[in-house]
Amino acid sequence: MDKKQFMKEFERNLKGVSREDRKEIIEDYEEHFSIGKKKGRKEAEIAKSLGNPKSLAKQAKMELLVTKAEEEKSMGNIMRVVFATIGMSFFNLVFVVGIFFGLLAVVISLFATGFAITVSGLALMVFAFFPTVEFFYMPAFNHIAMFFGGISIASLGLLFTIGAYYVGKGFYVLTIKYVKLNIRVIRGNKK
Amino acid sequence: MDTQFKKGVLELCVLSLLTKKDYYGYELVEKISKTISISEGTIYPLLRRLQKEGYLKTYTKESKEGPSRKYYQLTKKGKQKEKELKEEWNSFAGKIKKLME
Numbered sequence: 001m002d003k004k005q006f007m008k009e010f011e012r013n014l015k016g017v018s019r020e021d022r023k024e025i026i027e028d029y030e031e032h033f034s035i036g037k038k039k040g041r042k043e044a045e046i047a048k049s050l051g052n053p054k055s056l057a058k059q060a061k062m063e064l065l066v067t068k069a070e071e072e073k074s075m076g077n078i079m080r081v082v083f084a085t086i087g088m089s090f091f092n093l094v095f096v097v098g099i100f101f102g103l104l105a106v107v108i109s110l111f112a113t114g115f116a117i118t119v120s121g122l123a124l125m126v127f128a129f130f131p132t133v134e135f136f137y138m139p140a141f142n143h144i145a146m147f148f149g150g151i152s153i154a155s156l157g158l159l160f161t162i163g164a165y166y167v168g169k170g171f172y173v174l175t176i177k178y179v180k181l182n183i184r185v186i187r188g189n190k191k
Numbered sequence: 192m193d194t195q196f197k198k199g200v201l202e203l204c205v206l207s208l209l210t211k212k213d214y215y216g217y218e219l220v221e222k223i224s225k226t227i228s229i230s231e232g233t234i235y236p237l238l239r240r241l242q243k244e245g246y247l248k249t250y251t252k253e254s255k256e257g258p259s260r261k262y263y264q265l266t267k268k269g270k271q272k273e274k275e276l277k278e279e280w281n282s283f284a285g286k287i288k289k290l291m292e
Contacts, residue, residue, distance in 0.1 A: 027261075028216060028235045034258055035217040051230025060236045067243055 003033045006047040013057030017064060025060050058084075062179075070176055078172055081179055100175065107168045114161030121154025201229065201237055203280055206246065206265065206273035215252075215260040238263060246272050 001009075010029065014022050029050070036046040050056065065084050069077035082100055128147035204223050208214060214222070216238065220231045241247045246269035253259045265273065 025235075025239070028239075029232070031215075031258065031261060032217055032220065032231075032235070035215075035260070038256055049224065049230070050232035053232075056230070056232040056236070059233065060239070063236050063240050067240075 001047045001053075002043040003047065006033075006043075006050070006053050010053040010057045013054050014061060017061055021064055066176060066180055073169075073172055078175060081176070085179060096178075103171055107164065107171055110164035110167060111161065114157055114164050116157070117160055118154050118157030121150050121152070121157050124150030124153060126150075200227075200280070201234070202241070203273070203276045205234070205237060205241065206269060206276060209247070209263060209265045210270065210273055213262045213264045215262050217260075219263065241269070245269075 007026070007029065011022070011026065014025065017025070032050065033043065033046055037043065047053075062081075062084055065077070065081045069081050082097065085096070125147055128143045128150060201223070204227070205219060208219060208222060216235060219238070220234050223229070223234060224231050238247065242249060242263075246266060248264045248266055249261050250264065251259045251261050
């Protein structure tokens, strides 16, 4: 493989990386080739010792995605990281992705529960103002008690949602840590 | 040697070489691959990461022969990190050595 083939294969696997980042990444390898040639090495020899262009490109891309997900926490960013791991041939990939989506479902349902509790509390508070609504069918139905009951249920729901937020945040950080551990240990095949 | 093992010490190798002087990428790769055999291309992503994490700074300098070169320089934070990693490595290597005696 000569320089042209190497760079072509490398760039082909950098799809989805922003133009500036791509330029910077490519420049490093261009410089490596040109200095190597100045030192009297053959292109094919340099390309061979650099390693597999495809896995190098994936490695570079992965680093960028992880850094981005760390800097700005968003669902999209963490998803990109998780999906990029699929192309990295982790030995325990299916297992890891399975667990990720399982835990993600747990986090989402925690949020849903918190939200539902909050809404039902709010509903109680609102209905307390409509004495004519008789949906509890209680003889000694006390609207004031209903209102305050609604407040406590709504606050419980909010607390639950805050708790879910922290669980979600912890999950996010752990996912990044786990992926980092893997890319920094496993990747880079050859030799 | 085991690939996973090599990857772990690569960071220490880079930081520790840079405590002596500033190197450009090719030089670093050359130096390291003389000692440990790795795919040379994996050093560049490592350098980029170390730079992003604030351990390294870069500057470009013209060279007499050929194109300008990107040099890597340790930051204060990088020097600190190197010390930490070196201590960790020494204590780890010491323990293993003891085990093998």
